[in-house]
Amino acid sequence: EVQLEESGGGLVQPGGSLRLSCAGSGFTLSSHWIHWVRQAPGKGLVWVSRIYSDGSVTNYADSVKGRFTISRDNAKNTVHLQMNSLRAEDTAVYYCVRGGNYFDYWGQGTLVTVSS
């Protein structure tokens, strides 16, 4: 069974950092694009970032460019999202998602709260 499990969320002060992780199981993570999509409380879905199967291509939403870094460790079947200079508007559930042009598997999400 294909599964994606996020971890690393929590409460952080504005300007702080967090590192999210996404562990894949039931499939070969290294064969797939992996994305992060976030959802602020009571709001819709917003695409954040993606990384190619071998890590050679990464893309970011303008709102996080220069602050977030996506990376992957295929040997450990894991993708990471390093989030720096966090702002209140980054508060959201962050989903790890498998897919190229469409998203066929989603994790359960991890909540990031940026507040003093």
Added chain:
Amino acid sequence: DIVMTQSPLSLPVTPGEPASISCSSSQSLLYSNEYNYLDWYLQKPGQSPQLLIYLGSNRASGVPDRFSGSGSGTDFTLKISRVEADDVGVYYCMQGLQIPHTFGQGTKLELK
């Protein structure tokens, strides 16, 4: 960025009746390979989103045939032939053609 616009934003439906959601994009989602890069997702209450329809009209694995997707270019429709209680939630369209991938605002389907 490609702007995705859904209507209606709220959709009360009587169980057993059909339902339809529209999604329009600010640019054509039809690629040279003749695929429309438009997907539909359902987020049930308290759950993660799940893929319903990909590339405009293809049902994802395990999705009942009550769900169908149609359209091309900039105008798309998700239809549910007979709404069931399990269909309640928020439906999103998403364009997968360009980065950043962008979602519609969401359509909340509820039972009358």
